[in-house]
Amino acid sequence: MKKGFLLRFTELQFGLFLYGLGIALCLQAHIGYAPWDIFHVGIAKVTGLSVGTASIVVGFVILALVALFKEPLGMGTVFNMIMVGLWLDFILWLDVIALAPNFPIGLLMLLLGLLIIGVAMVFYIRSGFGAGPRDSAMVALHRKTGLPIALTKGLIEITVAFAGWRMGGLLGVGTVISALSSGFIAQFVFKLFRFEPKDIKHENLKQTFDRLRGIKQTH
Secondary structure (H helix, E strand, O other): OOOOHHHHHHHHHHHHHHHHHHHHHHHHHOOOOOHHHHHHHHHHHHHOOOHHHHHHHHHHHHHHHHHHOOOOOOHHHHHHHHHHHHHHHHHHHHOOOOOOOOHHHHHHHHHHHHHHHHHHHHHHHHOOOOOOHHHHHHHHHHHHHOOOHHHHHHHHHHHHHHHHHHOOOOOOHHHHHHHHHHHHHHHHHHHHOOOOHHHOOOOOHHHHHHHHHHHHHOO
16 A cells, blocks of 8 residues: 555654664764764864764765766755754754763764754655665665665765865764774664665655646546
C-alpha cells in the first residue's frame, strides 16, 4: 500500500528534526565533531554566523555544485539543506542539552547522537523525497571520477574536516569515533527498523510538483 503525500512529508520533517537533535548532542559531547560539523563550526567561528546558519549556507553552495553536475534533486534535498540547520539552531538556542562535563558522558552523548541520526536517516530517506545535498555531492563526485563511494566519501570528509579544523572547529577523538562508528550504527538502526535504503524510489522535484498538481486537481 502506497503512503500518502502528507504522511511522507511528515516522515521527512520528523527525520530532519531528529537529525538536528542528533547533531546537537554530538556537538555538546565536546570530544571532537564529525567532519561536516567541524566544517560548519569552523565557518561559524570565522563568519560569526550560527552553526545552523553556516550549515544552511554550505548546503546552498553544495546544492549549486550538485545542480551543475546534473544530479537529480528532490524536495528532500532542499528541505534537508534548510531544516536541519534551523532545527539545530533552535535546539541549541533552547539550551536543553548541557555541555558534557567529562569524557565518559561526552562519549555517551556522542553515541546517542549518532544513534538518533541513524533513526533520522530512516525517516527522511523512507519519505522518498531525495537525498540530502552532501549525499548528492558524494554521488556526483563518484559519477564524475569513477572512484569508489567509500573513497569519495572519505576524501570529501577529510577535506572538510581539515578545512574546518583550520578555521577553529573541534577535531578530537570524537571525530575518529564518528568516522569509524557512524556507518555501523546506521546499519544497526536500519536492521532494527527492517529498513533497506536501496528499496526506496525517490522522487525528483518535477515528479513531486506533478503529484501535487494531481492532488489539487482531484479536489
